[in-house]
Structure formats: C-alpha cells, structure tokens
Amino acid sequence: MPIETITKAGRRRYRWTFERIIEGGRVRKAKLLPAGISRKEADDLARKWEADQYAHLSGARKASVTIGDCVQAHVTDKGSTWKDGRKRMLILKKWAPEYAEQDANDLHAWSTKFVGYMRASADHLGRPKRPLSDAAIRNVLAYIRASIKYAHKIGRIEVDQTARMVIPAVNNERHHYPQRKEMLEIARACKHREVRAAIRIAFYSGMRRGEILRAKVSRQGYSLDDTKNGRPRIIPIHPRVAVLARRVRFTLTVKQFEEAWKKARTAAGHPNTKFHDLRHGAASEMINAGIDLFTVGGVLGHKSVVSTKRYSHLVTDRLAAAVGKIGQKRGNLV
Template sequence: MLSDRRTNHLRQRRPQRVPEIMSVYRDKARGRYVFEFDARIDGQRVRARKILPKTWSRTQAETFGERERARLYNHVRNGHRAAHTIDDAVSKYLDYRCPELKSGRAAAAELAQVHWAFSGKPLTALDEVCREIARDGREDKPNRRPLAAATIRNRIRYLTAACRYAWKFHGMGETDPAARVSVPEVRNERHIYATRAEMLKLARACRNRTVRAIIRIAFYSGMRRGEILRAEPRAGLFVLETTKNGMPRRVPIHPRIRCCLSIYPITISVSTIVKHWMIAREATGLTHLHFHDIRHSAASEMINADIDLYTVGSVLGHRDPRSTQRYAHLATQTLATAVDRIGRRK
C-alpha cells in the first residue's frame, strides 16, 4: 500500500483530464440556438461554436449537436476525412433549409436539374461546376434549345445558396465555397405598358366579374397577381402580410377601385384568372400583353405623373432599388427638370 506522500506525488504528475463540454443553448439576443463544443480528444484540444438557423426548434438544434459531436470525434480519430462534397451540402439544404422557404419546392426541382454537374464533386470545385452549368445551358442541343439566361442564373443561385448554407450552418469547408462563383447577369426586363384605355378595354372584355375587378386593381395598385388574391382591404389600405421579398406591405386603395372591394375575399383560382385574361386579350387584339405588364403600367403611370423612383419602388414593394431602375428611362422629363435647376438661385 502506497504512503499518502507517494499517492499525492503520483496525483501531481498525472495529467489533468479536460472534461467534455457540449451544449446547445438559446441566445436570446440573436433569437437562435447556439452549439458549443470543447473537449480533449486523443490529446488534442478541439473547440467548436456554431450559430444555428433562426427557425430551428430545440429538437433540431440538439440533433445537430449530437451529429456534430460525432463528426468532430471522427475527424480527429480517423484523420482528415474525404473532402465534403457538393452532394453533402445539397442534402443538408434540402433537409433543413428548403422546408422553411416559400420557394423550397422550386429550389429542390432546379437543384435536381443540375445534379449531373455536381455529383461526386468536392465543395471546393463549386466555381468550376457553376461555369459548367452556365456553359451547358447556353448550348443548342438536338433535344433542347438553349436555356433562358434567367434559368441558368437561378440554378446557379440555388446551388451556391445550398453550399453557402452548408458551410455556414453545418461546418462544411473552411471558407465560403461560393466566394469565387460568378453569377451571370440577366437583362430581360419587359418594357411593355398598357394605357388606362387599354386596361379598361381588357376589363370590359372579361366575362367574369371578379377577374374584371382584379385587372382594375392591378392597374391602380401595382400589386402582383398573387398579392391581389392575398390582400386584405382594411381602413383604406390593401394589407399584405407576406410578399415576394418577405416583407409586409401596405398599399393605399385608389378611389377608382373602391367599388371593386366587394370581390373580397377572392375565392376564384389562378387558372380561372388566366383563362378569362387570355379570352379578353384575344377579344381586344392585345395579345402582346402579359398580366404582369399591368403592374409595370402602374409604375409607368406614377413616373409620368412625376413621382420619384424611390416612392414608386415603395409602392411596388421593391426591396432592392435596382429593381426600380428598369423604369428610369420613363423619368426623362423629371431628370430634365432636375438638371435644369442646377445653378439656379432660390
């Protein structure tokens, strides 16, 4: 039996064991769960901290914590594993992020279309994969015409979003894999506008009373078709709790469409609107007009009334000022007036 002195000596020489700390907690300031890990694995100190997506529940956060803990142990004990693949990143995006997005189904469908390009490729090759997607999309093939520039751009954007999400929230890769990706620019704005007379001509040609009112509302509010269907007329405003850019919006109700409010709540389907719109186009000879052109026509009317682009963008619900720049060419008179005032005395 060892003496107390000998026992104390051995205790002093024995290396201190660092206890494993693995926690998932809610950061109230950020409104998100946070994963933290601190342990000594085979003599190596390993620390990790990740801020998790805002929409995750505690169960999702804890599940991620357990998986990440296992990944960190495997990473140290088995050496550096094979590089993360784009397949891994897309799988995480489809499992965790897409269900939270309004465009989740569209994202999944577009990612499936480019699986051939990224299958088995490492995350570090994302920029090369995106260049290949762009090159292939522009080709004229025997069984397929070249893809629209907007389609190519959207597919690249979905893929880069998936990889950036996996890097940011699932620890895939050391740096942002999308940093070197160049997204093709698209210049496909339509500059076709309906006059008030043409709008009324279309509305009168509609056999369906509700569709007739919807056409007038689109012209006098600048709302998108889906927004018109979801809007709630309240105290002189069209109230939109959800919009394309994710922000709520309030659109003043024009006096000339107050008589149209009786159609709310709107119960007809989008297909019914499309059907009667197409019939009205044929009847009036205005077959070049799309329904969305009526929204652009609202912007045209405001600009021709000397309303500034910033205000027009606010009415239309543009989050990015660049979206409103498509109407800048209509504001020539306003620009001329502004230039004419340079150097004038007040």
C-alpha cells in the same frame, strides 16, 4: 464541451472553439454556431465537429464533402418545407450526375464547365439535347448553391465557396408600361366580371394579381396582411375603383384568372401584355404625375429602393428641369 455563449448584434449566440495538441502540433479553430439553436443542439453539433477535426487531423479520413452530400442533407432536413419542393427535387435529380461527386470546396472550375454543358446542344455522348437558357441555368445553380450554403450552416463544410461559382447574369426586367387607354381596351374586351374588375384595380393601385385576389377592403384602403416582402401594407383606394372595391369579391382560381386574362388581352389586340405590366403602368402614371420614387416604392410595397430604381429612367424630364435650374437667380441672389 468547448462551447461558449457570446453576444453578437444584440443576440445571444454560441461559439465553438477547438484547441488541442495533435501529433505534436497545436490546432486551434473557432466557429460561430447557427442562430436560434438550443444549448443541447449546440453541444451535439460541437461533438460532431470535434470528432471531424480529430478524424481529419489524425488522417483517419479525407475531409472531402461532395455537392451530392450537401444536396442530400438539404433535401432530408428541409425538403418538406419547400414551397416548390416537387419542382426543385426533379431538377436536382435530373442534374445529379453532373454534381454528385464534385468536391463542394472546388466550385469555380466545375461551375464554369457545368454552365457550358447546360448551354450545349449535345450531351456527353454527342447525342442532341435541348440547351438551357441562362435564366434556367441560373435556377439550377441557385438550388445547388442553397444546398451548399446549408451544408456550411450546419457544419458539414468549413468554408462557403459559393461566391466562386460562375452563375449567368439574367435581366428579366420588362419595360412595358401600359397607359390607361391600353388598360381600358383590355378591360372592355374581358368577359369575366372578376377579372375585368382586377384589371382596373391593378392599374389604379399597383397591386400584384395575388394581392388583389386576397386583399381585404377597409376604410383605410386595401389591406394586405402578408406581402412579397414579408411586411403588411395598406394601399389607398382610387376613386375610380371605389365601387368595385365595395361590390366585387374574388372567388375564381388562378387558372381561371389566367384563361380570362389571356383571352381579353388577345381580343383587345395586346397579346404580349402581361397582367404584371399593369403594375408597371401604375408606377409610370404616378411618376409622370410628379410623384417621387420613394413614395412610388411605398405604394408598390418595395422593401428596397433598388426595386424602385427600375423606374428611374421615367423621370428624365424632371431631371432635365432640375439641371436647368442650376445658376438661376432667386431675387437678388446669384
């Protein structure tokens, strides 16, 4: 079998090489196999790829894989592991007529047309339909793109053309930073003891709702074994919520939490404030106190500095002060 073992980035990988004389012409192809597969899986995949090459180059069949083929393979192999499996499959099924027969190697023109159709207020027969927002369109295309990438990973298509897809850009970034006064007004209006405690903890820790509900309290602080970025983290406990950390244990469901939160924010006169905004409020408080963005990102558990940069506009005053120091004398230095 045309399989060889190589080392790439310090890891053992398998590489498939196809070199044959077919109908008087020399054909040579090479492809790196997916990481983590066994030798047997590599051999099986190599057999399939070799058969596909012979079939295509000898004219036995047309080398065309549709987006529908990619989606079907993805659903069959990975569908049972998707956390949002039911929602994803309903969306893929709904839009299947628009992508099922589309060649997976010709994505630019198709995606442009598809985005236009999803934005339209009428269907192909002229009947009224609800246009999708760019955020919803991006979600649909993300599912389709994931299936095409998977098909490329397992060797169903030779080239990943998803970079040519036209996908609307969406800015979901919020710019509401609740101050302590707003937080206290909502907390005081909250009738549910656990949610009232969570409101204060969120503001004084920067933790997300799910993190607050599952965090363990230790001497070092709030301990999280699993976070959004996949890394464990410890958040020091602010003195103003130290008593709550010791006494309150969260037992309510997410639905109960949301109901109590919505009632509290409305009663306090802040109906548009989201619980997640309290996390932004915590970041704002730290930055206004002179804490650098790198440290703020560490408290919030950001894996990348890109996530923390959303707060960079809050340091404008300090940037101005820094610029003002240019050219100032220090002792006898000019």
